[in-house]
Amino acid sequence: MAVDIQMPALSPTMEEGNLTKWMVKEGDEVNSGDILAEIETDKATMEVEAVDEGIVGKILIGEGSENVKVGTVIMQLLEDGEDESALSAPAAPAETATPEPEAVTAPAANSASAPAKSAPKPDMDLPTNVKMVETSVRDALRDAMAEEMRRDEKVFVMGEEVAQYQGAYKVTRELLSEFGEKRVIDTPITEYGFAGIGVGAAMNGLRPIVEFMTWNFAMQAIDHIINSAAKTLYMSGGQMRCPIVFRGPNGAASRVGAQHSHDYSSWYANVPGLKVVAPYDAADAKGLLKSAIRDPNPVVFLEHELLYGEMFDVPDMDDFLVPIGKALVRREGSDVTIVAHSRMVGRSLEAAIELEKQGISAEIVDLRTIRPLDTETVLNSVRKTNRIVCAEEGWGQSGIGAEISAVVTSEAFDYLDAPPARVHQKDVPLPYAGNLEALSLPNSQDVVEAAKAVCYRD
Amino acid sequence: MAGKTKTLKTNRKELLNLYREMLLIRRFEEKSGQLYGMGLIAGFCHLYIGQEAVVVGIKAVIDEDDQMITGYRDHGHMLACGMDPKGVMAELTGRSGGYSRGKGGSMHMFSTEKKFFGGHGIVGAQVPIGAGLGLANKYLDNGQISVTFFGDGAANQGQVYEAFNMAKLWDLPTLFVIENNQYAMGTSIKRASAQTELYKRGISFGIEGVQVDGMDVLAVRDATIKAAKHARSGKGPMIMEMMTYRYRGHSMSDPAKYRTREEVKEVREDHDPIDMVKNRLIKEEWADLDSLKAIDKEIKAIVNEAAEFAKTSPEPDPSELWTDVLLEVEA
Numbered sequence: 057m058a059v060d061i062q063m064p065a066l067s068p069t070m071e072e073g074n075l076t077k078w079m080v081k082e083g084d085e086v087n088s089g090d091i092l093a094e095i096e097t098d099k100a101t102m103e104v105e106a107v108d109e110g111i112v113g114k115i116l117i118g119e120g121s122e123n124v125k126v127g128t129v130i131m132q133l134l135e136d137g138e139d140e141s142a143l144s145a146p147a148a149p150a151e152t153a154t155p156e157p158e159a160v161t162a163p164a165a166n167s168a169s170a171p172a173k174s175a176p177k178p179d180m181d182l183p184t185n186v187k188m189v190e191t192s193v194r195d196a197l198r199d200a201m202a203e204e205m206r207r208d209e210k211v212f213v214m215g216e217e218v219a220q221y222q223g224a225y226k227v228t229r230e231l232l233s234e235f236g237e238k239r240v241i242d243t244p245i246t247e248y249g250f251a252g253i254g255v256g257a258a259m260n261g262l263r264p265i266v267e268f269m270t271w272n273f274a275m276q277a278i279d280h281i282i283n284s285a286a287k288t289l290y291m292s293g294g295q296m297r298c299p300i301v302f303r304g305p306n307g308a309a310s311r312v313g314a315q316h317s318h319d320y321s322s323w324y325a326n327v328p329g330l331k332v333v334a335p336y337d338a339a340d341a342k343g344l345l346k347s348a349i350r351d352p353n354p355v356v357f358l359e360h361e362l363l364y365g366e367m368f369d370v371p372d373m374d375d376f377l378v379p380i381g382k383a384l385v386r387r388e389g390s391d392v393t394i395v396a397h398s399r400m401v402g403r404s405l406e407a408a409i410e411l412e413k414q415g416i417s418a419e420i421v422d423l424r425t426i427r428p429l430d431t432e433t434v435l436n437s438v439r440k441t442n443r444i445v446c447a448e449e450g451w452g453q454s455g456i457g458a459e460i461s462a463v464v465t466s467e468a469f470d471y472l473d474a475p476p477a478r479v480h481q482k483d484v485p486l487p488y489a490g491n492l493e494a495l496s497l498p499n500s501q502d503v504v505e506a507a508k509a510v511c512y513r514d
Numbered sequence: 515m516a517g518k519t520k521t522l523k524t525n526r527k528e529l530l531n532l533y534r535e536m537l538l539i540r541r542f543e544e545k546s547g548q549l550y551g552m553g554l555i556a557g558f559c560h561l562y563i564g565q566e567a568v569v570v571g572i573k574a575v576i577d578e579d580d581q582m583i584t585g586y587r588d589h590g591h592m593l594a595c596g597m598d599p600k601g602v603m604a605e606l607t608g609r610s611g612g613y614s615r616g617k618g619g620s621m622h623m624f625s626t627e628k629k630f631f632g633g634h635g636i637v638g639a640q641v642p643i644g645a646g647l648g649l650a651n652k653y654l655d656n657g658q659i660s661v662t663f664f665g666d667g668a669a670n671q672g673q674v675y676e677a678f679n680m681a682k683l684w685d686l687p688t689l690f691v692i693e694n695n696q697y698a699m700g701t702s703i704k705r706a707s708a709q710t711e712l713y714k715r716g717i718s719f720g721i722e723g724v725q726v727d728g729m730d731v732l733a734v735r736d737a738t739i740k741a742a743k744h745a746r747s748g749k750g751p752m753i754m755e756m757m758t759y760r761y762r763g764h765s766m767s768d769p770a771k772y773r774t775r776e777e778v779k780e781v782r783e784d785h786d787p788i789d790m791v792k793n794r795l796i797k798e799e800w801a802d803l804d805s806l807k808a809i810d811k812e813i814k815a816i817v818n819e820a821a822e823f824a825k826t827s828p829e830p831d832p833s834e835l836w837t838d839v840l841l842e843v844e845a
């Protein structure tokens with residue numbers, strides 16, 4: 057029977073793509089490895105290669121078709137000795153034709169419904185008539201770097217694949233063409249070395265932005281981040297400066313296994329001499345990164361790969377800055393405070409909607425900066441709601457939630473109607489299997505349950 | 515077609531065997547790419563297509579008990595070590611029948627039985643570990659060597675040189691095999707290395723290095739025989755720079771815009787490791803197109819069986835989430 061060629065998924069998060077071009081026509085002979093078609097995703101144009109050899113029987117999805125779902129049969133291939141009669145056989149959608157749901161959309165890995173856009177931004181202090189532009193987190197980060205590079209010649213960016221490849225996750229897209237090789241520097245795979253070079257350049261008057269392809273790889277470089285960058289001001293009695301931004305995606309992506317899914321929030325939050333920022337939406341990503349680049353201190357800037365593609369409103373202003381060190385109440389509520397940062401803010405906002413339905417009014421505090429911690433905003437909220445849930449993606453022990461629980465119990469003990477609750481990743485390395493990964497990572501349901509527990513509901 | 519495989523000494527049995535081993539990897543990887551496209555494999559998946567001669571040529575002439583260790587582009591190494599294609603493929607799909615029971619994924623598989631030490635996701639990290647395998651061999655005086663594989667990109671990591679220094683200082687029985695496929699993700703070796711002849715990277719430590727045509731399985735075989743003898747006889751490590759090429763993108767989601775289609779085509783058509791062996795087999799009349807087709811069919815059946823297993827093996831039991839974090843210690 058003819059072999060069905062399906063619209064392939066070229067990345068873990070791809071759900072559909074455009075079929076831009078067929079490189080073969082009906083009747084052509086193809087061998088394994090031949091290029092069959094070109095498809096386009098939101099990130100890139102890619103080629104589809106043949107796995108089996110045979111004759112191109114029927115092309116089912118024409119050139120130029122848009123939004124073709126992954127798994128759609130796009131062409132049928134006749135195998136050795138088959139003729140066209142094989143085609144009329146009903147193209148039985150083999151069992152394997154339906155992508156395993158957990159593989160394509162690992163529940164914990166997809167956040168289609170982010171209700172964040174409607175969230176209030178009480179402290180934004182914006183001019184009243186400012187226009188909002190829908191922007192992805194990815195582009196907001198890029199715009200922040202571009203604006204700061206235009207503003208200050210001393211700002212430059214270096215890291216693996218940041219220049220010619222346009223960034224492994226396309227966050228530095230088009231920076232090379234605007235700023236040239238001197239200021240957008242591709243490094244070898246040598247994190248320890250280039251982090252140190254960044255520190256030296258910062259000490260000697262430049263303002264480096266060092267991109268780690270992911271923070272997992274910064275473990276190679278953590279000595280320079282902590283020993284060389286964070287401690288220098290202090291050790292030099294206030295003489296030496298190290299204005300540097302270390303940035304990149306942090307935490308779990310989708311199905312990339314234990315060594316590529318580490319959340320370092322609490323690691324860096326532990327270190328005096330660093331500022332640590334972990335934004336959720338695009339406006340904060342932009343405003344905080346601009347502040348980080350201008351900050352005279354070393355800043356660890358933790359992004360999230362699974363947020364890069366999400367769209368949010370960003371104020372269309374010449375110079376939109378968000379101050380480091382200030383949390384944001386993203387949703388006001390009266391029954392329970394939920395404190396989160398980075399992607400867990402989205403999960404918590406979802407949880408708040410569910411809790412609302414169950415008659416619980418949740419207040420969501422987005423920490424945005426995890427060092428210095430804006431304990432005032434957290435405490436004010438707890439004094440109002442008398443209950444707190446701390447949600448984070450990393451492990452619980454010595455985590456951000458542990459810290460906040462300690463702060464709240466020591467500073468607002470009398471206000472608490474229940475012990476603080478924590479939501480976090482299970483205390484194991486992140487497994488690859490889709491079902492185990494979903495069990496391991498915290499989701500909005502976990503937040504709902506923790507909130508109900510501190511409200512003594514159910 | 516380049517390559518000494520045209521002329522180097524071999525025989526029917528050996529060459530057919532090498533052919534079969536390389537073809538198994540090629541077909542396995544093509545199938546993996548297909549399962550990825552169908553959403554059955556997720557995350558990162560780095561295919562070994564094009565580089566088959568390196569691991570097959572090496573494995574053919576080292577001892578059964580010698581260890582191998584590599585990075586994340588590891589499917590070929592596992593198959594060459596004799597690990598079961600079903601268990602490897604089921605790990606790619608994250609199922610309980612996989613080598614790590616679904617908990618490792620494409621980049622993290624191990625087999626103590628087959629002396630395969632992983633399967634590592636951090637570029638360069640396997641290099642000192644590989645030297646450490648060598649340290650244990652020397653310490654235990656077991657006559658074994660370790661073979662440590664890493665890429666041209668990994669060759670720039672600092673820990674590689676720390677490992678080189680100690681490996682020579684202590685004459686550890688290990689082979690450092692640099693799989694120079696010309697690119698580290700989108701960065702060509704010229705754009706990342708001040709000195710691109712990687713076999714010379716051990717000179718300052720006094721480690722001998724050789725450059726080998728890594729597309730030519732018999733050339734790999736011959737170089738490895740010499741290097742393994744060197745390491746096993748107590749003379750310490752050797753560096754083998756294998757000149758090779760990966761046909762596919764770095765991982766599944768890499769559009770590979772940093773090189774031309776012609777460049778890939780040229781290697782595929784003129785330097786393919788499998789075609790090279792195929793041509794010699796035919797020239798020597800050790801096989802004809804029909805018998806080779808029969809082998810291909812056999813291999814396809816093995817791969818299809820592995821894929822079927824990988825699709826039908828159940829997901830790991832939820833209780834598996836909590837196992838294997840630490841070993842219990844009796845009080």
Ligand SMILES: Cc1ncc(C[n+]2csc(CCOP(=O)(O)OP(=O)(O)O)c2C)c(N)n1
Nearest residue numbers: 273587635636637665666667668697698699
């Ligand atoms: C320490 C570290 N930095 C970066 C990465 C991301 N990364 C994975 S593979 C790779 C390229 C490695 O290239 P090379 O060593 O030539 O091996 P190849 O992929 O060509 O087999 C990079 C940058 C990583 N996994 N670990």
Ligand SMILES: [Mg+2]
Nearest residue numbers: 665666697698
């Ligand atoms: Mg390489």
